[in-house]
Amino acid sequence: EIVLTQSPGTLSLSPGERATLSCRASQSVSSSYLAWYQQKPGQAPRLLIYGASTRATGIPDRFSGSGSGTDFTLTIRRLEPEDSAVYYCQQYGNSLWTFGQGTKVEIK
Amino acid sequence: QVQLQDSGPGLVKPSQTLSLTCTVSGGSISSGGYYWSWIRQHPGKGLEWIGNIYYSGSTYYNPSLKSRVTISIDTSKNQFSLKLSSVTAADTAVYYCARGRSGPRDFDYWGQGTLVTVSS
Numbered sequence: 001e002i003v004l005t006q007s008p009g010t011l012s013l014s015p016g017e018r019a020t021l022s023c024r025a026s027q028s029v030s031s032s033y034l035a036w037y038q039q040k041p042g043q044a045p046r047l048l049i050y051g052a053s054t055r056a057t058g059i060p061d062r063f064s065g066s067g068s069g070t071d072f073t074l075t076i077r078r079l080e081p082e083d084s085a086v087y088y089c090q091q092y093g094n095s096l097w098t099f100g101q102g103t104k105v106e107i108k
Numbered sequence: 109q110v111q112l113q114d115s116g117p118g119l120v121k122p123s124q125t126l127s128l129t130c131t132v133s134g135g136s137i138s139s140g141g142y143y144w145s146w147i148r149q150h151p152g153k154g155l156e157w158i159g160n161i162y163y164s165g166s167t168y169y170n171p172s173l174k175s176r177v178t179i180s181i182d183t184s185k186n187q188f189s190l191k192l193s194s195v196t197a198a199d200t201a202v203y204y205c206a207r208g209r210s211g212p213r214d215f216d217y218w219g220q221g222t223l224v225t226v227s228s
Binding site: 001032033035037044045046047050051054056088090092095096097098099100101102 | 145154155156157160168170171204206208209211212213214215216218219220221
């Protein structure tokens with residue numbers, strides 16, 4: 001089973017700043033099968049990025065994904081108050097789907 | 109617009125079977141290119157994939173839950189279901205149904221989630 005480790009656990013930033021979230025895999029992940037989700041309190045997760053770098057429908061271009069192999073990054077430019085949420089990475093490999101433990105983004 | 113609505117008891121007794129159903133609207137559950145999934149989230153914790161089913165009936169389960177999980181599909185009702193047997197307090201969680209996409213292997217539509225508490 002591929003384990004995804006996200007860092008940092010919590011990110012506290014001001015509006016307008018850039019957030020950089022990391023997702024590291026215990027073994028190589030196909031870039032085609034790496035996704036990012038945003039979850040706000042009391043809500044279901046929302047798909048942000050799939051295929052490591054493709055934004056899902058309706059996602060602002062402030063959100064971008066990159067990476068390959070075992071290291072992937074979600075970048076949020078020009079943070080807005082509504083970006084306050086927990087962000088999860090997710091991968092597929094060997095008929096198993098796994099999620100990272102999440103990074104909480106707090107807006108000061 | 110695809111919508112998923114999960115439903116089922118919010119309270120289950122220990123050792124009993126948890127049963128949830130997800131009703132899909134705005135699209136056919138028999139459409140190719142998708143799978144239908146259950147994912148859970150323990151209180152204050154991260155997401156745990158439980159399993160998937162394809163319209164053909166093929167299933168994939170999380171090995172850690174495989175011995176207790178059954179996911180089934182009813183194409184005539186546009187529904188799919190989860191059964192988790194022999195539940196304990198450790199199965200207390202919010203259970204989400206979701207639609208997965210076969211290409212990117214992600215989850216693009218989610219139900220609102222049902223909190224299931226295991227308690228006597």
